[in-house]
Amino acid sequence: MTAGGEGILSGMDASGTQHLEVAYHDGLITAVTARPLRPSDETMSGAADSTARAVLAPGFIDAQVNGFDGLDVNAADVSPETIIGLTRRLASIGVTTWTPTIVTASENDILLRLSAIAEARRLDARTTSAVPDVHLEGPFLSDRDGPRGVHNAAVMRPIDVDEVQRWMATGAPIGIITVSPHSDTAPRRIAEIVSLGIRVAIGHTHATPDQITAAVDAGASLSTHLGNGIAAELPRHPNPIWTQLADDRLTAGLIGDGHHLPLETLEVFLRAKTVRRAFLVSDSTDIAGRPSGRYKSSVGGTVELSATGRLGYVGTGYLAGSGLDLPRAFATVLRGTSANLEDALHLVTSTPASVLPHARPGLGQLVIGAPADFLLLNPDDGAVLTVVQSGHPVGAN
Secondary structure, eight states: OOTTSEEEEEEEOTTSSEEEEEEEETTEEEEEEEEEOOTTSOOOTTOSSTTOOOEEEEOEEEEEESEETTEETTOTTOOHHHHHHHHHHHHHHTEEEEEEEEESOOHHHHHHHHHHHHHHHHHOHHHHHHOOOEEEEOSSSOOSTTTTTTSOGGGOOOOOHHHHHHHHTTOOOEEEEEEOOOSTTHHHHHHHHHTTTOEEEEOSOOOOHHHHHHHHHHTOOEESSTTSSSOSSOOSSSOHHHHHHHOTTOEEEEEOSSSSSOHHHHHHHHHHHOTTSEEEEOOBOTTTTSOSEEEEOTTSSEEEEOTTSOEEETTSSOBOSBOOOHHHHHHHHHHHSSOOHHHHHHHHTHHHHHHOTTOOTTTTSOOTTSBOOEEEEOTTTOOEEEEEETTEEEEEO
């Protein structure tokens, strides 16, 4: 590999049966060759065990990032440098594509955040490639305690397509908008948003199963962190979770930290959706990636980050967002569910790529013409060993 964006990277595939060699130039894959694995193939780069082989995989894609390692997409003083810094820090752990997620706020605050993202993409080529879309998680959500989570009820508002068009005027690539389809006008508004080339997700909702089905009929195609952002107690059936699990028109984001969804729940959700209609998100906050301890949350209150990555409000049983990054969520799924390495990789590469409307051709796959975003992984635990982003080595972890 060279720092000039040209080189060859090799490793085995996730099944452990093929040797892969990928050539890249100017940020794109130019050739892919595969052959049966031989005993003489090179050993795993960076591994303590010199007899092990590394898995060559596309870079990880996190479609829901609020912040990481002290940098906050939703900070009052968010700047283009914040977004560029997040691109660098996330790449260092193996996340080569990410979706800045803006939470419920006033329109003015949302426009400021979108403008910072648009300017970061203009200033920095790596960020342009790494951030194909922006996710608006609000302000068109439920204002009820429970479903709204920690979103600010005071600035929650009905779905407003005119406001969406003002967001688009900032130049930021609006890709996903999460809404609660609990109103009679929701299906019509959803259809109007979809007509703008934006994907609509269902989340933070108190909508009934019939209202959710009407939203999907109108064009909603995603579920935002399914199983979270909903009332703590629901009818055993029917309820909004069953409706979303059963509808194959919905692809579901799942927070894979082992805290937002117990592992047995995550197992069932993955069996229902399969890895082709489910993807992992970190939903990470600016506290993710930092040492365990107590912090002041950007959305208010004192929170505590445990050694296991659980982030909760001190003195309560409530979660305060996620304290884990996507590679650790990926490892949690490998360790705690029946998903094998090959299947789990779909959850963080090809499936999240498929939900981003502005994704570059081939994103999340090792195919000619795709972005030169690669990882070398330890086949035993999925740990990230080496990162290449846009054809530039990021380093080993």
